[in-house]
Amino acid sequence: MQARSIGDVQVGAIGLGGMPMSIEGRPDEARSVATIQAALDAGVTLIDTADAYHLTATDVGHNETLIARAVAGYGGDTSEVLIATKGGHLRPGDGSWTQNGSPEYLKRACDASLKRLGVEAIGLYQFHRPDPRVPYADSVGAIRDLLEAGKIRQAGISNANPEQIRQANEILGGRLVSVQNQFSPAFRSSEPELELCAELGIAFLPWSPLGGITNAGRLGSRFDVFEQVAQVHGVSPQQVCLAWMLAKAPVVIPIPGSSRPETIRDSVAAADLELSTEEFDRLDAA
Numbered sequence: 657m658q659a660r661s662i663g664d665v666q667v668g669a670i671g672l673g674g675m676p677m678s679i680e681g682r683p684d685e686a687r688s689v690a691t692i693q694a695a696l697d698a699g700v701t702l703i704d705t706a707d708a709y710h711l712t713a714t715d716v717g718h719n720e721t722l723i724a725r726a727v728a729g730y731g732g733d734t735s736e737v738l739i740a741t742k743g744g745h746l747r748p749g750d751g752s753w754t755q756n757g758s759p760e761y762l763k764r765a766c767d768a769s770l771k772r773l774g775v776e777a778i779g780l781y782q783f784h785r786p787d788p789r790v791p792y793a794d795s796v797g798a799i800r801d802l803l804e805a806g807k808i809r810q811a812g813i814s815n816a817n818p819e820q821i822r823q824a825n826e827i828l829g830g831r832l833v834s835v836q837n838q839f840s841p842a843f844r845s846s847e848p849e850l851e852l853c854a855e856l857g858i859a860f861l862p863w864s865p866l867g868g869i870t871n872a873g874r875l876g877s878r879f880d881v882f883e884q885v886a887q888v889h890g891v892s893p894q895q896v897c898l899a900w901m902l903a904k905a906p907v908v909i910p911i912p913g914s915s916r917p918e919t920i921r922d923s924v925a926a927a928d929l930e931l932s933t934e935e936f937d938r939l940d941a942a
């Protein structure tokens with residue numbers, strides 16, 4: 657697979673999003689492990705997770721534990737695999753998502769993620785979502801402290817606007833390596849953040865790139881142009897969607913979620929799908 661950069665680390669251009677394997681509707685563990693290992697077989701070297709990808713109040717970190725176990729149990733070389741996790745979001749267990757961006761909480765959450773991932777330093781730690789009750793500079797300051805303490809190797813943010821991207825990069829002393837925002841054919845309002853990342857050379861990781869767990873399968877019926885281009889190439893509309901994102905800028909690294917080996921294999925093939933300029937323009941305007 658073609659490679660892209662997250663800071664000084666090279667990863668395959670298509671990553672794996674772990675969320676569908678740990679929240680509502682998650683499959684059994686055997687299928688999840690098969691999915692993660694199919695991703696590794698296909699050349700995926702970026703796996704996105706979060707401590708908040710779990711279901712009940714008692715299984716916090718379900719996805720981190722699952723991914724660590726599947727990667728550890730893989731027969732092949734995993735030395736190049738970057739597991740990117742996040743802190744700052746919580747799931748109390750009633751289906752809701754809450755936030756805590758206090759520095760004390762983020763440091764505790766990072767320690768817990770370190771344990772679950774079984775590593776001395778987290779390859780990429782992302783501040784999950786700004787907490788309106790905590791000054792953004794304080795939350796990002798905690799991420800900087802974690803970087804300086806050697807608990808995380810690289811720092812990223814998520815759900816940030818252009819002002820927050822600039823502010824975080826400044827607080828981190830120019831060491832912000834990634835921004836993870838929602839971006840898909842249905843949700844394009846992160847274009848300014850994508851463009852800013854391209855300008856600053858910061859990796860941009862579109863989340864829910866296929867429209868989210870419940871809509872991903874219907875991408876072709878929701879967006880005609882994606883279906884039409886898919887038919888010309890004899891591939892899925894989801895593959896076309898990911899190829900379109902990759903073509904937008906060299907900093908883009910989509911992280912499609914998956915809970916079946918077939919879907920992640922299909923998504924990875926997007927890294928080899930070449931779109932003509934005319935196709936790109938039609939998709940971009942759709």
Ligand SMILES: NC(=O)c1ccc[n+]([C@@H]2O[C@H](COP(=O)([O-])OP(=O)(O)OC[C@H]3O[C@@H](n4cnc5c(N)ncnc54)[C@H](OP(=O)(O)O)[C@@H]3O)[C@@H](O)[C@H]2O)c1
Pocket residue numbers: 672673674675676704705784785814815836837862863864865866867868869872873892894895911912913914915916919920922923
């Ligand atoms: N930072 C944040 O706030 C935030 C928020 C949401 C998500 N995320 C991250 O972003 C990742 C991706 O987002 P998402 O999982 O919400 O949504 P998504 O990637 O848009 O959609 C996920 C669904 O797409 C299906 N799929 C994947 N590849 C496919 C293909 N080639 N053909 C057909 N269907 C395909 C999968 O189906 P199967 O399950 O059947 O395999 C999966 O359930 C998450 O897993 C998570 O890591 C971050």
